[in-house]
Amino acid sequence: MVNRAACEGDADKVSEMVEAVLAPVDRLREADEPHSQIVRFGADKPLRLDAGVDLSPFQIAYQTYGTLNADRSNAVLVCHALTADQHVANVHPVTGKGGWGETMVGPGRPIDTERYFVICANVIGGCMGSSGPASTNPATGEPWGLDFPVITIPDMVRAQAMLIDHLGIDTLFAVAGGSMGGMQVLQWTASYPQRVFAALPLATSTRHSAQNIAFHEVGRQAIMADPEWCKGRYFAERRDPRKGLAVARMGAHITYLSDAALHRKFGRRFQDRDNPTFSFDADFQVESYLRHQGISFVERFDANSYLYLTRAMDYFDLAGDYDGVLANAWKGSQTRFCVISFTSDWLFPTSESRAIVHALNAGGARVSFAEIVTDKGHDAFLLDEPELFAIVRGFLEGSARARGLPVQRR
């Protein structure tokens, strides 16, 4: 959807809108005292990070939906992607918009909250209530900024496992997620094979490609080139690197779509004008759309958090922890896998999913794999794709039967 105000197009208007959005102080509050349930882990339960340091104390913010059954066997962990958060199926407390996954998760949805107990936690390094660079460093009383240790996908998963322990759940019925969320799903099945009955990695990979690292680097450089960034100390300096973060988002957003989808949505159409203005206004619809994406992103996301989470994705290389042999990550795995890719996804193309499937087959794991035809690009995993829903529903239904969960009411 093209935001009308953003489509006015000139740079001043954009700046005005940016000024109007959430003040940094509100974002700081959301990082420490979020509109979510929180579990705090004290000095007795540090999070051991791949970077070689302990994070302690730390906290995880999470949302739950549905009811945990008496056997504690119906829990589904949903892992969110790079710029999403724990608000998968409820109104977002900052933006006031619906949850990012409410077509997939909810009553009667493929991940049915009337049958499953759904948990979604903000990742470590995030900015919506789990410990991250925008959180207060207990040692200084100031926001962590770049003093926050660099975190990895395995770190995120280790923290989630502590949350699952805290909730008294031994085995998760399913772990599901797309993109960076899919990386967490894959890490879960490798790190805790006994604790994952079924796994749904969507539009993802076991390692971030050079091209994807390159895209991320452009985004990070955009943030760091913003004078407001202040080497990550923008909260202390009372500054806000909105423009850098917005540009990072604009660049990344292109990679989430596809040439065909952009052409279908916008073509070369002008925005509220019949002729070019011979200026650098947002003459084209696609320009104003991207500007709007950038502007609406900075109201809910922290620039440093963007640096940390993109870094975590870049470092992800599951086979690296298993002597370079991916199949070893899943040796003897009893988990049921359903791997899904999308034809127009050029960020995590089908070949990446096939590599996962090959490795799982080599290890004798039970795996399903489907490629869905769509022109919507990488973002398709978040969108209304009937075929995707049918497959996820069918896969979970079959897994529920195998798990001995009650059969779905029809």
Added chain:
Amino acid sequence: MMLSRLKRDLTMAEAARTPGGSRVDLLVVTDMVERGAKVLDIGCGDGELLRLLGETRNVDGRGIELSREGVNEGVAKGLAVIQGDADTDLSDYPNDAFDYVILSQTLQATRQPRVVLEHMLRIGRHAIVSFPNFGHWRIRLQVLFGGHMPRTDNLPYAWWDSPNIHFCTIKDFRELCDVVGAKMDRSVALNAWGAPIRLKVPWWFWNLFGEQAVFLLSRKN
């Protein structure tokens, strides 16, 4: 015999879903599989055989299917199906990964039937292959007197749009088994009405009157 016993095992609803004709070959295949076995079905279509094996034999079943629609239908049914190509993807599977590797009505559509069969015998302790017999008398008559490529209920395609590129007769297939070192543990030929032909007839009779054949194979050594 075993087949009729199996038929009695099936509920009426299942029997209705597998009415006579060509689908009897699925029952014959099912009959050859031990309970609880680990099975790979190559070219599993919409997963009908895997479903049947799951319900009647309680197998741990996996499928490979080339067509996207078939894969998505199978996965939506809760089956473990991956999109893949018999000609290229079998090399990814380790030795002895399955108890049975099944190629049901797909052999004639592979580019390299010999390579596929060799992989099947490598991946599985047993291989089950079913295929339409190109030596059946009606096919022979169509070529001999009609002078055109044969078309039957089981082989409905015109020559120019057929996915079937490597037809063989029962005799031909037995030769291939020799070439790749496969032992024939069981074999069943089905006549035009889908009924199994009695076992005690010579091979030439099967080759003439068997419209379809199902072989249970294993490695010779």
